[in-house]
Amino acid sequence: MQTTQLQTSPTVTAYIGLGSNLSDPKRQVSNAAKAISAIPSSNVVALSSLYLSKPMGPQDQDDYINAVIAIETKLSALQLLDALQTIENNAGRVRKDNRWGARILDCDILLYGDETINNERLTVPHYGMKVREFVLLPLAEIAPTLYLPDNSSVSKLASEINSNGILRL
Numbered sequence: 001m002q003t004t005q006l007q008t009s010p011t012v013t014a015y016i017g018l019g020s021n022l023s024d025p026k027r028q029v030s031n032a033a034k035a036i037s038a039i040p041s042s043n044v045v046a047l048s049s050l051y052l053s054k055p056m057g058p059q060d061q062d063d064y065i066n067a068v069i070a071i072e073t074k075l076s077a078l079q080l081l082d083a084l085q086t087i088e089n090n091a092g093r094v095r096k097d098n099r100w101g102a103r104i105l106d107c108d109i110l111l112y113g114d115e116t117i118n119n120e121r122l123t124v125p126h127y128g129m130k131v132r133e134f135v136l137l138p139l140a141e142i143a144p145t146l147y148l149p150d151n152s153s154v155s156k157l158a159s160e161i162n163s164n165g166i167l168r169l
C-alpha cells in the first residue's frame with residue numbers, strides 16, 4: 001500500500017526590525033506592519049510601539065521611526081527576505097550606495113527562530129542588533145524573556161545599552 005506524506009513545514013517565530021526617516025516615517029512603518037500582516041503563511045503575533053530615535057551614522061539626516069514586529073511563519077528565511085524586500089521596494093525604496101544614509105523603509109530580519117544564518121543574502125541574528133538601542137528597546141518591549149542564539153538576554157542587553165535619547169511614542 002502506498003502512503004502519501006503531506007509536507008508540513010515547521011512554524012518559526014521571526015522578529016523584524018522596521019525603520020524609516022523619509023516620506024512620513026510613521027506612515028511608512030505603519031504601512032509596513034500592515035503589509036507584513038499580509039505575507040502568506042505567516043501571522044503577526046506582536047507589534048511594538050513606535051520609537052523616535054537619533055540617526056546612527058551621519059547626523060545630517062532626520063530622526064528615525066523604529067519598531068519591531070514578531071511573526072509566526074512557515075516561510076523559509078530566504079522566502080521571508082524576498083517578501084520583505086518586495087515590501088521595501090513597493091514603499092519606493094531605491095537601493096543605492098547609502099548604507100548609512102536616509103531611507104524610506106528598512107525591514108530587517110533580526111531573528112529567525114534560534115537559527116544562525118550566514119550566506120550572501122542574509123546574516124541572522126542581524127549583525128548590529130546587540131548595539132542598537134532602536135532595535136533592543138522595541139524588541140524587549142514585545143519579547144522581554146527572549147534570548148539570542150548566543151544566550152544573551154534581550155532584556156539585559158536593552159537595560160544596559162545607552163538609550164541615546166530614544167523616545168517611545
Ligand code: ROI
Pocket residue numbers: 018019020053054055056057064065066099100101102106134
Ligand atoms: N538609525 C536609526 N536611529 N534607526 C534606523 O533604523 C537606522 N537604520 C540605518 C542606519 C543608517 C544605520 N541608521 C539608523 O540603516
